[in-house]
């Protein structure tokens with residue numbers, strides 16, 4: 001079975017959300033000091049690269065990462081083509097079969113230069129979450145860093161997805177992925193208090 005790595009690479013200097021913690025890996029305890037091994041340390045935001053949001057990210061009473069059902073992040077997923085859109089609403093899914101599709105992945109290709117943080121991304125419209133919920137969708141994945149506009153403070157899409165029981169996987173890398181049916185694996189770290197978590201996301205078929 002072919003495995004497609006749909007994660008963004010974690011490397012010093014990689015783009016992060018404007019104003020958020022820069023990603024940093026250093027060998028903090030090198031072999032010449034420890035005598036036997038290189039040991040690294042990481043500094044990073046929980047929303048670095050390909051990651052999942054916990055509801056606590058945008059709701060003080062929302063679930064933390066450790067409370068999320070792992071079943072959401074392993075299993076059949078459908079990748080659909082959403083290129084060239086300003087936003088994604090229920091109307092954009094008319095004529096696209098998503099019945100019984102628990103995990104739905106939007107390939108927008110809107111993040112054109114992966115070495116820079118995008119300034120403008122297609123956002124999720126208010127009518128999308130209820131529509132997806134009516135079809136049984138429990139997780140959406142996207143190849144952009146948010147479901148709301150970058151400058152949004154109210155985060156209406158994050159809230160409406162959460163209210164409709166739909167979880168969020170952000171900043172996938174889908175450039176090489178043909179639309180179609182795959183198995184997704186994108187497990188969050190066991191962060192007990194986490195508001196988000198980086199994941200290693202793969203698709204296979």
Ligand SMILES: Nc1ccccc1C(=O)C[C@H](N)C(=O)O
Nearest residue numbers: 017020045047053145146147170
């Ligand atoms: N890291 C941030 C710093 C400040 C303001 C927002 C963010 C975000 O992460 C928002 C985005 N919707 C996200 O879930 O990744």
Ligand SMILES: [Zn+2]
Nearest residue numbers: 047053170196
């Ligand atoms: Zn996030």
Ligand SMILES: [Zn+2]
Nearest residue numbers: 053146147170
């Ligand atoms: Zn988010």
